[in-house]
Amino acid sequence: MTSIDDRREAREAKLDELHEKLTEAVDQLVSGEDWAKALAFAAQFRSRSFNNTLLIWMQHTAAHEAGLVPDPMPSYVAGYKQWQQLGHQVEKGQPGYQILAPVTGRFASSTPSDQTSWRRLNRNEKPRPGEQVRSKMVGVRPAYVWDAAQTSGDPIPAPPTPKLLRGEAPSGLRAGITRQIEAAGFQLHAVANAGAIYGANGVTNYGEKTVSVRDDMDPAAQVKTLAHELAHVLMHGPDQGDARQHRGIGEVEAESVALMVGAAHGMDTTGYTIPYVSTWAAQVDGEEPSKVVRATGERVRATAMKILDQLDTQMTGDGTPPGLERDSPRQDSKAVERTGASPSTRTTAASQQLALADVRGLR
Numbered sequence: 001m002t003s004i005d006d007r008r009e010a011r012e013a014k015l016d017e018l019h020e021k022l023t024e025a026v027d028q029l030v031s032g033e034d035w036a037k038a039l040a041f042a043a044q045f046r047s048r049s050f051n052n053t054l055l056i057w058m059q060h061t062a063a064h065e066a067g068l069v070p071d072p073m074p075s076y077v078a079g080y081k082q083w084q085q086l087g088h089q090v091e092k093g094q095p096g097y098q099i100l101a102p103v104t105g106r107f108a109s110s111t112p113s114d115q116t117s118w119r120r121l122n123r124n125e126k127p128r129p130g131e132q133v134r135s136k137m138v139g140v141r142p143a144y145v146w147d148a149a150q151t152s153g154d155p156i157p158a159p160p161t162p163k164l165l166r167g168e169a170p171s172g173l174r175a176g177i178t179r180q181i182e183a184a185g186f187q188l189h190a191v192a193n194a195g196a197i198y199g200a201n202g203v204t205n206y207g208e209k210t211v212s213v214r215d216d217m218d219p220a221a222q223v224k225t226l227a228h229e230l231a232h233v234l235m236h237g238p239d240q241g242d243a244r245q246h247r248g249i250g251e252v253e254a255e256s257v258a259l260m261v262g263a264a265h266g267m268d269t270t271g272y273t274i275p276y277v278s279t280w281a282a283q284v285d286g287e288e289p290s291k292v293v294r295a296t297g298e299r300v301r302a303t304a305m306k307i308l309d310q311l312d313t314q315m316t317g318d319g320t321p322p323g324l325e326r327d328s329p330r331q332d333s334k335a336v337e338r339t340g341a342s343p344s345t346r347t348t349a350a351s352q353q354l355a356l357a358d359v360r361g362l363r
């Protein structure tokens with residue numbers, strides 16, 4: 001017989017185990033190359049939180065090494081019942097990959113603008129007349145997903161894999177990114193070479209609201225630089241307040257967003273240069289490096305998703321099997337904010353002043 005307390009204890013033990021797995025996964029991201037690989041993986045499963053992509057990656061690799069799945073890369077992942085909805089059955093003996101799923105609660109208030117007035121509703125409780133109701137994340141629970149290779153059923157069409165020639169930019173990507181830079185109020189300038197912009201490939205100037213990019217590079221390199229500068233525009237402007245933090249991490253974030261946007265279009269991501277993880281993760285005072293890594297990953301993913309959502313280009317799959325509507329990925333990302341901590345908000349007035357005048361270049 002299982003009491004509610006026993007069940008709760010078992011669930012908490014599983015959550016502890018999951019957080020240990022996550023820490024282990026993050027600890028394995030040592031070099032800039034490891035980080036780039038994790039992001040390229042996350043780009044193929046981008047509808048999941050960064051934490052969950054790490055968990056899926058790690059557990060799939062273990063399943064592959066144990067000979068349970070033929071391919072080192074998963075193709076589509078979904079929950080047990082979701083596979084059933086698609087006419088697939090998880091095969092006996094196939095371990096699911098544990099991930100973190102959000103737990104939401106309903107809250108009601110008759111004076112919604114007063115944050116303290118919201119009260120949590122019980123499971124079947126109805127709001128009183130005149131009350132507004134809102135759903136909010138209240139925690140996480142362990143959940144399981146399986147790779148398509150762990151199920152039996154009709155073959156599923158493979159995810160789209162756009163093929164590009166060396167140096168070629170995905171069709172429509174340049175125009176789409178340019179539109180987003182301009183929509184943010186920035187003017188785009190082409191410059192003849194790196195000499196014109198302090199030796200960089202691109203520069204974002206927040207004061208003058210301009211983005212300058214070298215036009216003497218191949219189309220792939222130009223579109224990559226445009227994505228990098230768009231990430232600066234969206235994440236690091238003076239009006240971003242607390243979000244603008246350490247310059248080193250800003251560069252890591254911009255380059256990482258560019259990598260994810262490129263990877264989601266099947267671009268070769270080996271040429272992206274990201275410094276050693278330990279170097280930038282240790283920059284935030286008083287913050288555990290592994291938390292910085294996870295928070296950075298989630299900020300990168302969220303920004304890349306925002307950019308990708310507004311493009312009408314042909315992209316790779318996002319890890320969700322065709323025909324399946326996954327429950328809101330937004331909730332998923334909130335789950336990470338809770339468990340993964342937010343980036344440091346310690347920015348002194350002096351460094352803010354400095355950052356206002358800062359011209360960011362791509363190095």
Ligand SMILES: [Zn+2]
Nearest residue numbers: 254360361362
């Ligand atoms: Zn930059």
